[in-house]
Amino acid sequence: MCLICDRIEMIKKGTNPYFVKELETGYVVIGDNQHFFGYTLFLYKNHDHTELFQMDMEERNKFMQEMTVVAEATFRAFKPDKMNYELLGMGDAHLHWHLYPRREGDIEDYGNKGKGPVWWYPMEKMYSDECRPDADTLEKMKACLLEQLEDINTGV
């Protein structure tokens, strides 16, 4: 089993505190660490494929469309300057989108004089326990994101 499959199992059992909403192709969760406030992930429902190009066209299009809805909801909920969309997979090959709300100065002076991907910010700072939301903040973030997701889903 992989970490993402483990987290999905927790969602199914009702024990994942970060879970926000189930969509047709995946699960929306708030990131464990919130240095980039509003950091959200969209986890593909299964581990059948580890590359977008392995998915059939209809499934891939749906996955991309839903990821875009999650990104828009994240943008509306947490009001960053810009969204970053990342599908990586060298840590866990299970398809999962990292949706990062980005703001001016959020990687301090790291990277190219403060410009660049989130991954140029030191891992120990990004994943610091100080960046974990407390239970109250997490509940508020989830409610805010869910409201936007439902608004977009029903409002189109």
Ligand SMILES: [Zn+2]
């Ligand atoms: Zn998996």
